[in-house]
Amino acid sequence: MAITVRDVSDLTRILTRYPEWRAEMRRIVLSDELLAMPETMRELAAAQGRTEQRMEELAAAQVRTDARLEALTQRMEELAAAQTRTDQRMEELRAAQARADQRMEELRAAQVRTEGRLDRLTDEMREVRTDLGKLKGRVLEREYADKAPAIFGGWLRRLRVVLPGSLEAELEDQLAERLSLEELRDVLRLDVILRGRLVQPEAQPEVYLALEVSSVVDRGDLERAQRRAGLLRKAGLTALPVVAGEELTEGVETLLEEAPVVVVTDGHGRGWDRALAASYG
Numbered sequence: 001m002a003i004t005v006r007d008v009s010d011l012t013r014i015l016t017r018y019p020e021w022r023a024e025m026r027r028i029v030l031s032d033e034l035l036a037m038p039e040t041m042r043e044l045a046a047a048q049g050r051t052e053q054r055m056e057e058l059a060a061a062q063v064r065t066d067a068r069l070e071a072l073t074q075r076m077e078e079l080a081a082a083q084t085r086t087d088q089r090m091e092e093l094r095a096a097q098a099r100a101d102q103r104m105e106e107l108r109a110a111q112v113r114t115e116g117r118l119d120r121l122t123d124e125m126r127e128v129r130t131d132l133g134k135l136k137g138r139v140l141e142r143e144y145a146d147k148a149p150a151i152f153g154g155w156l157r158r159l160r161v162v163l164p165g166s167l168e169a170e171l172e173d174q175l176a177e178r179l180s181l182e183e184l185r186d187v188l189r190l191d192v193i194l195r196g197r198l199v200q201p202e203a204q205p206e207v208y209l210a211l212e213v214s215s216v217v218d219r220g221d222l223e224r225a226q227r228r229a230g231l232l233r234k235a236g237l238t239a240l241p242v243v244a245g246e247e248l249t250e251g252v253e254t255l256l257e258e259a260p261v262v263v264v265t266d267g268h269g270r271g272w273d274r275a276l277a278a279s280y281g
Contacts, residue, residue, distance in 0.1 A: 141191045141213045144244055144264075148194050151267050156196030156207060164188040171235065178235045187231045198276075207279075208232050208239040209262070217245040217252055217263075225261060233279065240275045 014021065144151065145161045152159055168175065168188065175184055192211040210229035212221040225241035232239035244264035248256070256263050260278030262271045 136215045140215060140245065144211065144213055145192050147267070148192075151264060151269065152194060152196070152209065155199060155269070155272055156194070156209075157199055159194060159196035162193040162195045162208070164190070164193065167193055171237075175235050179231060183231050183234070187228050187235075190228050205238055208237050209242045210239050211242040211244060214243075214245045216247050216249060217243045217265075218249045219252055219255065221245070222252055222255060222259065222261060226259070229279075238279055240272075240279055242269075242275075 148161060149159050162170075168184070175187075179187070187210075190210050191213040192209075194209040194211060195206055196209075197206055208229075210225055210232055212225040212228075214221045221243050222241075225243050229239040229241035240262055241260070242262040242264060243252075247265065248263070256271065260271070260275045262269055262275045264270075
């Protein structure tokens with residue numbers, strides 16, 4: 001049957017008056033898909049809301065990520081700059097170390113040169129001390145020879161210095177018969193040879209003093225004086241070993257407590273009785 005506008009108006013009024021008919025009408029007129037459209041739209045809207053919320057969360061996370069990346073980038077730049085400064089500092093340190101090593105080599109070379117100069121200076125000083133010792137010994141020998149009457153006059157009279165050549169000339173036959181050539185040369189190496197007669201007792205023959213002179217009297221001086229006085233006695237002469245100087249080494253001081261040797265220091269002699277007893281014993 002045909003539908004008129006009045007009929008539609010009536011239908012509209014009826015549907016308005018009876019809402020339950022509207023649902024039935026929709027079910028009849030609309031498809032299932034169209035009927036489900038509002039629910040679908042609501043679900044889509046809810047999903048869109050969740051999506052937008054997730055997008056906002058992702059955007060915030062991206063902002064935080066960008067901030068972290070920016071901070072990380074800045075930190076990396078700072079680390080790169082620090083590494084550059086470290087590398088530069090390391091180069092400076094290596095250069096400084098190289099200069100220090102070079103300086104150390106120069107100092108070692110200078111030290112070697114200094115030690116060489118010190119060694120040479122030490123040798124020269126040793127030679128100078130040796131020469132000074134010899135010179136001082138010569139001066140002391142001359143002093144004891146010149147001052148012999150004052151130093152030994154209390155024990156010997158008519159005291160005189162006997163030069164090695166004079167001794168050899170005066171006692172040539174006696175020395176040659178009893179001493180070997182080497183022994184004679186040893187006797188003639190005495191620093192000073194003195195000759196005189198004992199004050200007491202007057203009947204004794206002439207006495208020879210085999211005198212070894214050193215600034216510091218040591219064991220060698222003592223041994224030479226005893227050996228050379230012994231050679232004079234071997235040649236038939238009365239001889240006393242004498243050591244003279246400014247001071248004695250500790251070892252010699254101990255040995256002289258028992259040795260039959262006359263000791264003269266600072267012009268004063270001791271040990272005469274023991275030396276005379278050994279020579280005449």
